Amino acid sequence: MQYIYHNPNWPSFYWNHEAIIQQLSIVRNLQGRLLGKMESLGFDLKNEAFLHTLTLDVLKSSEIEGEYLDLDQVRSSIARKLGMEIAGAVESDRFVDGVVEMMIDATRNCFEPITKDRLFDWHAALFPTGRSGMYKISVADWRQDSTGPMQVVSGALGKEKVHFQAPEASVTETEMSRFLEWFNTHESIEPVLKAAVAHLWFVTIHPFEDGNGRITRALTDMLLARSDNSNQRFYSMSAQIRKERKDYYEILEKTQKGKLDITAWIEWFLACLTNALKATDEALDAVLFKANFWRKHTHTVLNERQRKLLNMLMGEFEGKLTSSKWAKITKSSKDTAIRDINDLLEKGILQKEAAGGRSTNYELIRNL
DSSP states (O other), X not given: OOOGGGSTTTTOOBOOHXXXXXXXXXXXXXXXXXXXXXXXXXXXXXXXXXHHHHHHXXXXXXXXXXXXOOHHHHHHHHHHHHTOOOTTXXXXXXXXXXXHHHHHHHHHTTTSOOXXXXXXXXXXXXXXXXXXXXXXXXXSSOOOOTTSOOEEEESSTTSOEEEEEOOOGGGHHHHHXXXXXXXXXXXXXXXXXHHHHHHHHHHHHOOSSSOHHHHHHHHHHHHHHHHHTOSSOOSOHHHHHHHTHHHHHHHHHHHXXXXXXXXXXXXXXXXXXXXXHHHHHHHHHHHHXXXXXXXXXXXXXXXHHHHHHHHXXXXXOOSOBOHHHHHHHHTOOHHHHHHHHHHHHHTTSEEEOTTOOSSOOEEEOOXX
């Protein structure tokens, strides 16, 4: 199988500027509008929006790899590292802290150069025990391919389909030196396009035994932050890639098996980024609602169970809220859950859903 890196002129990527100029203009316009909107917010709201976006980024980047992190741990870990105080903070394990440290470093220090040692630090943060699941891996070092070629495969054992095979481990040092020199010095390329190229280039080299996808997306976020000229993130490319994961893997595989003309890849990247920016409006509305809600209820007497569930309802709460689910989440009795809910009904915070059914469902009253 011939891959893109087998082309004699690798990695001299090129694309049709005319084909992408309109999409790029749309992206730049949306970025400008979003940053303008964020500038109009106060310091606390901007930090809350940043916390929300970074939490989403960490969660969704891990989900793409099939790893599901605890939302409360991720949010609490980010808040601690940013010096923010949040309600309902919990302890976080070292695996969560490692992903968070990498993503914060990529964003907050986005204007600093990327070096071999910095990438090794990120890799060590992702795998603090030196293992990926049950398997021991080389940490803070390039892959060695000691058990065979690095391949991206799918399918049941014995019926695997090889989607991609990375360059031989023996050339990783050379390939990464060339990538890092380009990443740190080639400023003539349009910043958003540079993010698209860097994403494809790094994930194609696949320099580590594991964690390549998450590090790829951290580098992408880093370059997008530079394109915004801001070390705060208010939209999540990783969350959008998670939504479009099937299409993402299809265009990536097609591009990696193609020529050095990566126009189709850049078109997909820009379309995905456009969707990420548009989705931010809804997320920003949620952040504003949450901030206004707690401002309004500063002096409302609420217990820790109620605060926890209300924060969840204003975040990524899955399904319908019932008294049984309340009791399960808060580890309380059914009677306690009903008392908590009835108290919130009386205070005008919750209401019964009109749909009805076998069990009563509850929802937040949104008209603050």
